[in-house]
Amino acid sequence: MKYFRLIVRNVARNPLRSLLTSLVTIVLVFVVTMVWSVLWLLDLVTAERSENFTAMVAERWSVPSRMPYAYAGPVSRGAARGPDDVVPKDSMTWQFYVGTLDPEKLTRENLVFAIACEPEKIETMMDGLNDLPADQQNQLHEDIAKLKANRRGIILGHNHLRAINKQVGERFKLTGMSISKGLDLEFEIVGAFPAGRYDTMAAFNRDYYVDSMDAYPRTHNGQKHPWSERNLSLMLLRVKDSQDFTRVAGQLERSPELTSPAVRCETMSSGISAMLEPYRDLIWGVRWLLAPACLATILLVIANAISISVRERRRELAVLKVLGFWPYQVLILVLGESLLLGIGAGFISAGLTYAGINWGLGGVSFPVGFLDRFFVPPGALWWGPAVGGVAALLGSLLPAWTARNIKAAEVFAKVA
Amino acid sequence: MNDIFQDGTIVRVDGVHKFFRRGSERVDVLNGVTLDVPEGEFLGLMGPSGSGKTTLLNLIAGLDTPSRGEVWVGDHCISQMGEGELAGWRTRHIGFIFQFYHLLPVLSAYENVELPLLLLPLSASQRKQQVTTALELVGLADRIRHRPGQLSGGQQQRVGIARAIVTDPTLIVADEPTGDLDAHAAEEILDLLCELRETLHKTILLVTHDPRAAQRASRLLHLEKGLLVEQIVRP
Numbered sequence: 001m002k003y004f005r006l007i008v009r010n011v012a013r014n015p016l017r018s019l020l021t022s023l024v025t026i027v028l029v030f031v032v033t034m035v036w037s038v039l040w041l042l043d044l045v046t047a048e049r050s051e052n053f054t055a056m057v058a059e060r061w062s063v064p065s066r067m068p069y070a071y072a073g074p075v076s077r078g079a080a081r082g083p084d085d086v087v088p089k090d091s092m093t094w095q096f097y098v099g100t101l102d103p104e105k106l107t108r109e110n111l112v113f114a115i116a117c118e119p120e121k122i123e124t125m126m127d128g129l130n131d132l133p134a135d136q137q138n139q140l141h142e143d144i145a146k147l148k149a150n151r152r153g154i155i156l157g158h159n160h161l162r163a164i165n166k167q168v169g170e171r172f173k174l175t176g177m178s179i180s181k182g183l184d185l186e187f188e189i190v191g192a193f194p195a196g197r198y199d200t201m202a203a204f205n206r207d208y209y210v211d212s213m214d215a216y217p218r219t220h221n222g223q224k225h226p227w228s229e230r231n232l233s234l235m236l237l238r239v240k241d242s243q244d245f246t247r248v249a250g251q252l253e254r255s256p257e258l259t260s261p262a263v264r265c266e267t268m269s270s271g272i273s274a275m276l277e278p279y280r281d282l283i284w285g286v287r288w289l290l291a292p293a294c295l296a297t298i299l300l301v302i303a304n305a306i307s308i309s310v311r312e313r314r315r316e317l318a319v320l321k322v323l324g325f326w327p328y329q330v331l332i333l334v335l336g337e338s339l340l341l342g343i344g345a346g347f348i349s350a351g352l353t354y355a356g357i358n359w360g361l362g363g364v365s366f367p368v369g370f371l372d373r374f375f376v377p378p379g380a381l382w383w384g385p386a387v388g389g390v391a392a393l394l395g396s397l398l399p400a401w402t403a404r405n406i407k408a409a410e411v412f413a414k415v416a
Numbered sequence: 417m418n419d420i421f422q423d424g425t426i427v428r429v430d431g432v433h434k435f436f437r438r439g440s441e442r443v444d445v446l447n448g449v450t451l452d453v454p455e456g457e458f459l460g461l462m463g464p465s466g467s468g469k470t471t472l473l474n475l476i477a478g479l480d481t482p483s484r485g486e487v488w489v490g491d492h493c494i495s496q497m498g499e500g501e502l503a504g505w506r507t508r509h510i511g512f513i514f515q516f517y518h519l520l521p522v523l524s525a526y527e528n529v530e531l532p533l534l535l536l537p538l539s540a541s542q543r544k545q546q547v548t549t550a551l552e553l554v555g556l557a558d559r560i561r562h563r564p565g566q567l568s569g570g571q572q573q574r575v576g577i578a579r580a581i582v583t584d585p586t587l588i589v590a591d592e593p594t595g596d597l598d599a600h601a602a603e604e605i606l607d608l609l610c611e612l613r614e615t616l617h618k619t620i621l622l623v624t625h626d627p628r629a630a631q632r633a634s635r636l637l638h639l640e641k642g643l644l645v646e647q648i649v650r651p
Contacts, residue, residue, distance in 0.1 A: 002534045003534065005527070006520075006522075006523070006531075009522035009523060010522060012522070013521075013522050315518060316518070316520055319514070319518045319520070320531075321479075321503065322477070322479060322506065322510075322512045323506070323507065323512070323531055323532045323535070323579070324503050324504060324505075324506045324507025324508075324510075324532055324535050325503060325535065326500050326503045326504070327499060327500065327503070328500075329535075407480075408474075408479045409471075409474045409479040409480040412470070412474075412479075412514070412591070413470065413471075413474075
């Protein structure tokens with residue numbers, strides 16, 4: 001602590017150089033923080049849970065999955081046939097619906113991707129909606145109650161609400177597209193998903209979807225909708241633990257009721273991993289090239305700044321040795337300067353990133369798979385300083401070692 | 417001072433050789449120098465450039481080690497100490513005054529003088545007392561908050577002297593302390609060194625080219641080509 005004042009003074013000795021070094025570190029720590037926040041989110045959603053598993057059941061050989069609606073019953077029971085078979089704790093059906101606000105203008109903003117489901121299962125089966133703050137939980141609960149009461153109700157994610165420029169309470173009409181072609185639905189917005197959760201999704205009452213499918217022949221010369229027999233996109237099952245998951249998966253995949261088409265059962269995380277598969281190379285590059293490149297750049301910038309500083313101060317460092325500073329104390333002084341710069345800049349960067357992204361922007365859009373947006377995790381408040389500190393420490397090792405080994409007699413001999 | 421030889425000698429240089437290597441060439445700087453310095457002496461070292469004055473001073477101050485021979489200061493054979501041990505020894509026993517002051521520009525006069533005390537197990541109040549005393553001794557009690565850049569050359573050298581005496585060292589070594597000063601400031605610094613010797617009974621080793629500075633020494637040694645060639649003792 002006695003040397004801290006000296007360290008601070010030395011850092012402040014050349015304000016411009018310290019400022020520029022800090023700014024570069026701040027920018028690079030910002031990039032690393034953003035990269036690691038995304039990777040942290042991906043790791044989080046693809047990590048296997050040890051208990052309370054959410055399993056995803058979909059058609060085995062086809063993408064997008066199209067299972068017969070009749071599968072809902074046996075799948076929800078885990079295709080259990082004997083008393084020893086495992087029955088899932090809960091289940092939820094998902095039927096995908098895609099529609100546009102304006103069939104003449106098929107822009108991304110006009111598209112709405114929605115799932116038809118059992119309203120009461122939204123709270124219990126969809127990850128991330130059962131650990132909300134009390135006020136958000138209550139609001140969602142009220143919205144779900146409205147969705148149950150209003151067959152034409154819909155709950156939208158925040159991105160959808162923004163894109164279609166509607167507010168809760170307003171009505172709108174969607175013209176079915178793709179797999180939903182011919183199914184034109186009218187909705188009343190009864191609520192919104194909490195900000196940051198399912199921002200690019202929408203959920204509506206399954207009964208409305210089924211009724212519309214049933215009504216299709218009346219407006220299409222008695223012809224059934226092409227997907228009327230196979231409109232169950234996927235099912236979510238909640239099982240106790242990984243052991244139960246393995247057994248349920250086996251039961252489903254061996255069930256004679258579920259052979260045409262065959263089904264696959266995987267954990268939610270492995271399902272998301274599969275969705276992320278097209279981005280695998282990009283994620284690999286971000287994880288193993290971009291982030292290390294940023295770290296290496298911080299390291300080089302700090303190494304350069306500290307090297308210049310040590311070279312400029314050879315005489316001063318020699319004076320310290322004459323006064324009796326041990327070599328390790330000189331080493332600590334130089335390392336301390338770079339650590340102060342690195343940790344300080346890292347903390348400022350991470351703090352600003354955390355506040356700016358989470359509080360200022362309300363997260364950053366990340367529409368990949370079921371992911372909507374990402375937030376900077378609180379851990380960044382120590383990652384940032386740690387990244388800055390470690391890079392500074394590594395970058396200054398060589399110049400600090402040079403300073404440690406300065407021979408006072410040689411320095412002053414040259415002066416003389 | 418109780419760690420001195422029985423004959424009152426505080427510095428003993430015994431058959432010291434020092435050579436450097438410049439590529440494949442060997443440069444002999446000191447060639448068997450033997451020297452005793454009694455406690456309280458003001459010893460001047462003179463000689464032409466390259467005669468080995470500063471090298472001898474560095475050996476006595478523990479900044480360098482001899483190629484051969486021994487250097488004793490008090491009861492410490494410093495020529496056999498390691499780098500770390502020498503560093504600790506210098507803090508307590510050596511006060512070094514430089515030609516170009518070599519104050520840290522980012523620190524105030526007070527903080528520069530306090531610097532060597534940071535290495536000793538002293539409380540903040542003890543450090544403050546010692547720094548204040550040292551700065552009063554050199555007549556700079558009213559300049560404690562000034563940075564080196566705000567002081568004249570003479571004042572900076574006074575701060576350098578205060579830094580050298582603040583730990584109450586066994587020996588003060590001064591390498592051309594007046595070399596960068598005008599005549600008036602140089603006289604003041606020499607007066608101050610003499611005063612330190614008389615009032616605090618400090619042993620002072622002074623390397624100089626300046627005949628006026630040399631006149632203040634109680635004994636003057638001349639070096640040439642690494643050998644002591646002449647000795648002048650003043651009454």
